Amino acid sequence: MDKRRPRVPASPEKNRPRLRVVEDDTTEPEAPAPAARETEEAPRPREARRPEPTADRTPSRRDRIHRFWQFAEEGNPYTTFWLLLGSALALTVFGLVMVLSATAVESVGTVDGAYGVFLRQLTWAGIGLVGMFVVAFMPRGWLKKLAWPAMALGVLGLALVLTPLGYDVQGNRNWIRIGGFNGQPAELAKIALCLWTGVVLARKGPRVRELQHTIVPVLMPGAALIFAFILWGRDLGTALVFGFFLAAMLFVSGTKARYFFVAGATGAVGAVLLALMSPNRTVRIQAWLGINDACSLPQDFCYQSQQGLYALASGGFWGVGLGQSRQKWNYIPEAENDFIFTILGEELGLLGALTVLLLFATLALGMFRVASRSTETWVKITTVGIMAWVIGQTFINLAMVTGLLPVIGVPLPFISYGGSALTANLIAVGVVMNFAQTQRIEARERAAGSRSSGGKRAKGSKRSTSAKGAGVKSRRKPATV
Template identity: 55%
Template structure:
């Protein structure tokens, strides 16, 4: 009688490494080897640490000039960001130790909390507007951005629901209910605050999880049509968005607007161009002297490119690529649908948002107001991004412990001559 397959035997990546050559082949052989989960966790942790530290440095550099003479001084924004980073690190360490059943149990409470907070922003006086978008919640002297919590909640909740669906997800009505309507409720609440950029990221998280779960393609056709229609309507109905898209497509000549929609993106390109190969030096940016408004936010990548050059920019891209590779390796080796779907959702959030931000500041996409994860200034964004990494590291720890239990040398070996007792 054949022995029962172990967890490693069932994994699609547990087979012999495919014959690939070169350095990429060596990397994939490591990621497909027996220590793949250890390597994936290490890669995710190192890339997260590099991005977070670099983000703190760039927030200090990009914000210190315009903050001269302010109440908090040149180091005010940096101190706040550093405090949020410490809080995010604490959240990462706590979430990393949680067992899988607890993380599954948090799915519905996290969704409910995100719904409640977004509703307070949209329908009560607690909602606070920044830059024309009402996406902040202010209670006394404390402010936070609930839409950042909604990203992590979306990934956990959608994965937990779809895991329970199992193979039924291939049927259209099982894919639609309740994931699609409930998920779109969070998107609509964000859109009520006029935050199209965050709504796009939330939609991307939901679409990625549905796709990886094996949703019928008819759902995706309808989903894509609905998303395109809503995005087009949001652009046409808001003059500032329409002007940004027109400026991106045709330039600013002939546009009737009170401001200059090309000022910020043009100076962002100037900053990247003046950085050259090695940059002008850390802290030596010229464009941060009020040429790029609030340079520590969405356009911080341009300041990074100016000060650290092409080499520094490529290092950031490499760190996000390493983050994606580590999460992909974890998702590919697990046998748990919840782990696989949640990991893909968090990867779509962090890496997908980084792609949108960098494409935006380099002129490949219009300006839509999406921050660069781990690097742009923003306490809520940084803390929740680190919390999302903590969830992924908890998954990696769970998978490693499961493999060790199944492959432990002192584990009892079943006697093939003894037939297992049937269960009813």
């Protein structure tokens, strides 16, 4: 008889894995298998799974900031040219579309018809694009040679404004009419002053830090003549733009900071005096500050700015639609000029306004890259001057239409109506494109030179290795039988 005990199935509790007690031994225990480790380790508490403290992330944030700054400062020399070209063309197209939308309503029934103003702007855009490409691909040395003749022509054009050829527009005498040609000589004088100042300051070099070399001949008599003609024509807004980019060029060239404080204080006092000498400017500043009840005057100096704010507010995020603006129906005076950004914001909304601002930022990024990568002083100074001119004028116009500054009559580059202004802006971008094209060619030559030198080194090392091997073989004794 089989007296063995019957096998009883083990209970589930007995089948559970049990932890083995490992005695303290001198030998190092083996690491458990991954699967066993997962089953043996207890889950970590919630506090242990928290992210790393902020102090540990500081290096990564610094790296990201460094990479972003490196992207903005250096970038790729092959793409800077296309950044400038693409943003300039896109802004020009935006301007043409908005000029057509802002002027078609008021031009219906006139001699030129609904598309007369748009066709004139389109003609000037074509002339400006031709000039931009001509300047962009001309030899860079020609720009240096053209600096002095361009400066002479710029001063001569401003002097013609004070002759019978000049005429007033909205209280400012800054236009000339020669036959069927109308234009603002101050716009072309901006390019002339940028080129001439860059060449002169680069030639002076470190001597710019001395006061006499800072003043002569850049400020006296060069810039002084231009400011005299502009202020004689009562165009304070254009004078502010000239002063802004001229100060930026002097700063980049190495002028001492204390000179800027003295010049800034002098300029502020002069601007206040000029404003007090003109009743029109005084009332506009009072209307902007909301004092002396200037908005209740019969001229209604607050009307234009208020209607512009109404247009921006009614646009919302998406806008009311292209061509569907309500404020352009004779509510905003000169809607195609200084206040065209309000029409853009009304029709294209916040999305369209941000798109235009992004294009201006892209243009500024391309110019900043050209200036930072350049090894020539005159290229750096000239590029900074053009960038300060375009971006500074953009800031003044946007601050004016949004109420941050009083209405001073400064157009928006590339967008506002004005043939001479659009042509000057495109030619100025062409100058910077010329510098970017040169940097792209130099980068291509350096890359080709490094590849050729690398190939030569590789061939040279191969020859030396073979020669070394041949020398070793020659030193061996001949085998004996």
